[in-house]
Amino acid sequence: MDKQMISVRQLTIIVMFFSIGTAILIVPASISQEIKQDAWIATFLGVILSLLVVKLFIIVGNITTNLTLVEAFENILGKYVGKLISIAFVLFTFFAAGELLYYLGDFMQSAVMPETPIVAFGIMFMLVICYGVYLGIETFARSAEILFPIFVLIFVLFVIFISPQIDIKNIQPILESRTKPLIHSILLFTSIFSFPLVVMLMIFPASVNIHKSASKGIYIGIIAGGIVLVSMITLAILVLGAPNASQMSYPSYAMAQRISIGNILERIEIIMAFLWITTIYIRTFMYFYASVLGLSQILKIKDYRPLVLPMGMILIAISLIVHPNIIHSNTFNNEIWLPYSSVFAILLPLLLVVVAKFRKIKSE
């Protein structure tokens, strides 16, 4: 199989979509639960903190110029330790993909089509993802490029249409929350927003055609994603109010339902749902692609394509197992995800950097 390459612009767009991901759907509720109307401050600070996290990933990327993350584990940490960590990493991405499939199914079932079984959405969505992985990262990057202008257009329309409903009283009093919950929600937001970007290391140095400007592209991508999320959360608080937003499972969707321009332009929420269906698609694709590519590199298989369909089949089953209900998924996101993802997003990259320095593995 030929090595597929993507351009820096495509990488930027993928990073943006990936970081928005599920956050656009879940984060408003879980953060406004904790610090009420100050959620937008936490998000804003979280985006700034994310730049540091991304810096770490870029340092790792510069050490392992031509390797994916899984290959880098093996190269730097040795054969056995590296393989063990790679397996853990592949399981991490695989379960995360299953979770996202569950979120999408749950969102579609509870908000849009209540009579359809959740597995139907999982199968339809997974077919598209399998097809994408089958065609490879290059095709996928091009499709992300096509989706980008539509995404921007719908997002801008969303902001314009919802702005008449803004009530500035909802955001007052500003800075009421105490420091500790604020720090916790910043960490919580960062863990959902930028920690998973570690998956980008599967494509970032290895399949980007120009290395030098790639890191700039990643920064731009994450800032663009941050702008979208900050405005989304600020709008959710301004329009719905913090008590309302914290009790809904999908505040962004509830907000879209409130759009009403002169009693004519109403009930356009499913068009607005394009926003998160696109971003969830991109995020699920990246997780799934990382786990398929990772598994094939652990087993030293050159062409990963035979693994796509069976793994997709397992993923559909996993998506039905991982979260029995929305309460389970909320507790997992708010309590476990932060330490769990920081092992893979902070500890392992740090370990890689330290060991590489110790063993004097230099970038080429």
Added chain:
Amino acid sequence: MLPTIGILVISTAISLFEMPNLLKNNKTKELWVFIILLLIGTSLSIALCLKVNLPNPLDWITFIFKPFSDFIMTTLK
């Protein structure tokens, strides 16, 4: 019964789609990995159809990370 048959049909279709190419090019390792993954997928799906109580991997992860999460929750409350 019907869902189980459906799943078996799907896995046969997947193997008919992938196997000839793997057999023709003598890719033994790929073939084994493919068969093992497909068997896992098929058995998981059939177990789900028959409403077998499957263990949830995220519960194990929750078990491992619960102390850390409790620590974070108590220090940042």
